[in-house]
Amino acid sequence: METTGGSSESPPDPKKGKSKTPRKAKESVLKQKSPAEFFAENKHIAGFDNPGKCLYTTVRELVENSLDSAESISELPVVEVTIEEIGKSKYNSMIGLVDRERVDEALYDDYETAKAREKRLSKQARAQEIQTKNASLGKKVKEPPVSKGMKGRAEASFYKVTCKDNGRGMPHDDIPNMFGRVLSGTKYGLKQTRGKFGLGAKMALIWSKMSTGLPIEILSSMKGQNYVSFCRLDIDIHRNIPHIHVHEKRDSKVRWHGAEIQVVIEGNWTTYRSKILHYMRQIAVITPYAQFLFKFVSDVPEYVSLSLPKTITDAHNCLHLFGFYLPCCFLCRKNVTIRFARRTDVMPPVPLETKHHPSSVDLLLIKRLITETSKQNLLQFLQHEFVNIPKSYAERLIGEMGPEFSPKMAAKSLTSQQIVRIHQLFRQAKFDDPSGDCLSPAGEYNLRLGIIKELHPDIVATYSGSAQVFEGHPFIVEAGVSVGGKDVKHGLNIFRFANRIPLLFEQGADVVTRTALKRINWSSYKINHTQDKIGVFVSVVSTKIPFKGTGKEYIGDDISEIATAVKSAIQQCCIQLKSKIMKKMQAREQQERKRNLNRYIPDATGAVYDVLKDMAQSHVSKKKRYDDEDAELLKKVSSRLITKETLREKLAQHVEQVDYEMALEYATQSGVSEEPREAMYIQSLEAENKFIDLHSPIFVFRLFQ
Numbered sequence: 001m002e003t004t005g006g007s008s009e010s011p012p013d014p015k016k017g018k019s020k021t022p023r024k025a026k027e028s029v030l031k032q033k034s035p036a037e038f039f040a041e042n043k044h045i046a047g048f049d050n051p052g053k054c055l056y057t058t059v060r061e062l063v064e065n066s067l068d069s070a071e072s073i074s075e076l077p078v079v080e081v082t083i084e085e086i087g088k089s090k091y092n093s094m095i096g097l098v099d100r101e102r103v104d105e106a107l108y109d110d111y112e113t114a115k116a117r118e119k120r121l122s123k124q125a126r127a128q129e130i131q132t133k134n135a136s137l138g139k140k141v142k143e144p145p146v147s148k149g150m151k152g153r154a155e156a157s158f159y160k161v162t163c164k165d166n167g168r169g170m171p172h173d174d175i176p177n178m179f180g181r182v183l184s185g186t187k188y189g190l191k192q193t194r195g196k197f198g199l200g201a202k203m204a205l206i207w208s209k210m211s212t213g214l215p216i217e218i219l220s221s222m223k224g225q226n227y228v229s230f231c232r233l234d235i236d237i238h239r240n241i242p243h244i245h246v247h248e249k250r251d252s253k254v255r256w257h258g259a260e261i262q263v264v265i266e267g268n269w270t271t272y273r274s275k276i277l278h279y280m281r282q283i284a285v286i287t288p289y290a291q292f293l294f295k296f297v298s299d300v301p302e303y304v305s306l307s308l309p310k311t312i313t314d315a316h317n318c319l320h321l322f323g324f325y326l327p328c329c330f331l332c333r334k335n336v337t338i339r340f341a342r343r344t345d346v347m348p349p350v351p352l353e354t355k356h357h358p359s360s361v362d363l364l365l366i367k368r369l370i371t372e373t374s375k376q377n378l379l380q381f382l383q384h385e386f387v388n389i390p391k392s393y394a395e396r397l398i399g400e401m402g403p404e405f406s407p408k409m410a411a412k413s414l415t416s417q418q419i420v421r422i423h424q425l426f427r428q429a430k431f432d433d434p435s436g437d438c439l440s441p442a443g444e445y446n447l448r449l450g451i452i453k454e455l456h457p458d459i460v461a462t463y464s465g466s467a468q469v470f471e472g473h474p475f476i477v478e479a480g481v482s483v484g485g486k487d488v489k490h491g492l493n494i495f496r497f498a499n500r501i502p503l504l505f506e507q508g509a510d511v512v513t514r515t516a517l518k519r520i521n522w523s524s525y526k527i528n529h530t531q532d533k534i535g536v537f538v539s540v541v542s543t544k545i546p547f548k549g550t551g552k553e554y555i556g557d558d559i560s561e562i563a564t565a566v567k568s569a570i571q572q573c574c575i576q577l578k579s580k581i582m583k584k585m586q587a588r589e590q591q592e593r594k595r596n597l598n599r600y601i602p603d604a605t606g607a608v609y610d611v612l613k614d615m616a617q618s619h620v621s622k623k624k625r626y627d628d629e630d631a632e633l634l635k636k637v638s639s640r641l642i643t644k645e646t647l648r649e650k651l652a653q654h655v656e657q658v659d660y661e662m663a664l665e666y667a668t669q670s671g672v673s674e675e676p677r678e679a680m681y682i683q684s685l686e687a688e689n690k691f692i693d694l695h696s697p698i699f700v701f702r703l704f705q
Ligand SMILES: Nc1ncnc2c1ncn2[C@@H]1O[C@H](COP(=O)(O)OP(=O)(O)OP(=O)(O)O)[C@@H](O)[C@H]1O
Pocket: 061, 065, 066, 069, 165, 167, 168, 169, 170, 178, 179, 184, 185, 186, 187, 194, 195, 196, 197, 198, 199, 200, 201, 202, 203, 258, 259, 260
């Protein structure tokens, strides 16, 4: 049998020592990797695909940590994010590298001959001229064909990303491990949180180490502390441990609790600007009780873009102009400051930590729970370490396990076989579903606010489903569907949220997109899903969101419970919309009918009046005599007491009357007993909610008790 390690190698044979190709000593090919190494090599699975995406994911990981932290202490979140562009010289001076001019230009990948450069610049100047002209005429900027542009790899761009919050802060001694040890965190429990894997912040650090070599800096203070913890660290990738540069307590005069994280990474603002801004907008939509300040601070002096007409700077977009983003373009990199104001002071209830449902546990988990439990005997263990096992049920389960089990037996004495028996029974026995009490959905109120803010629709409907279960984990699906609005494209506009995180990538594979595209028969709700401007918002919350990958980018379409709940929530919204759409159609038809009748009034009055005038003349000239009532009428025509105008008025009144009667008859036939109205309804009054929401298609009115 071979053993591994140096001692097992056979000593070299002195006679064969001079051989030209010495036979390699047999050594094991077995190697280990630390989690940090693994994620550094496979950073795409955590959403760190390329520099642009890395910038985006860094921002979202820091923002989501800030929100989790503030909400965990029931503090209305205030989050400030700054992305500061760092020019090459500044970056070099940060790392202590002296700037060096190029000497041998032809050595570089982006080298262009003078002729090629001249040709490219004149082409770009022409395109710029056209765009400027179009912009000044207020015309839409047309996308020119994709140009090859400058050849060669673009130079790297660096950014300092800072995220400051008013959250819980972190215990001084835990900070190095929280940021310098992959797969460490405080959110592993069974609880609805945005973070889950203990990875995001470390990935930002790993990427900074890979791209700039600079450490991460953390400032943190907890409530009641009279100091601020400061920590500068990087990560020992091979050992997966923090490498601490500075870790100290600093006196603090200001009473502040929260954290401020700063990291310098390579990124690409120009290509991911719109994604990052979309993300900020959507997180503000789903978190209306938070206040966000987002800043992009460009390395380009402000006066450069300020010196140009606003029409040009606003309309400018390198993608439009050249068919690709020019990382060096100063117009794409102008400063941005956006404040997303808080729109409500009411936070959804804090999600609660819950226990495992017996149907969701595996053997390993049961073993871990046994190791960690403080309960003495099996009965207490079953009763207290799981949800939905009351005492009497625990006793029945123990009876069912067999004669070698008893309620009083020590939980820690269970053998491996006995644990397998418990597991088998857990899989086969019937348990009540876990309740959704531990979850904190966004709420119809927030969803509706978000849709109205984002799309300004003509009509909107929202629905909040009851808690459901997949693999023993409770989940709640909420949906909102809207029709119409400004700046909304025709067809389906899908917005997805999971545990109140906006999901912006991998739309095609996501359960919400697939359901909306393939499983909803839009036309049966009088909605044209290719022509109408439809907004579909779906938010899923759960103690376990089955994300595909650690990047938390989408929920797969393979969990039938979630797919069914998503479909049903969208359908519920569509049912509400259908009745609104029918009423609108009805009102439109009525208007149309009236317009058609009114169109004939001038001709009809003209014709009738001409006949009456003829009749009146022949009556006066005694060519033809008319009796009583008719004679009276003709007299009025002759004396101009009845004119064309009188007839017009009477006919218009008649049309009004007929139209009203027809509308009533139509309404009676189609089962609508009232005149068209806008629906407004009161949400059910939950025990823990101290408010009532009045919903209307265009506003939500919240009454506090
Ligand atoms: N701004 C913050 N305020 C307070 N604690 C924080 C903050 N940022 C990070 N932490 C702590 O650091 C831990 C690690 O964060 P990290 O982003 O690596 O993972 P996570 O948020 O737990 O999970 P995920 O990888 O899914 O985002 C968190 O669990 C949290 O306890």
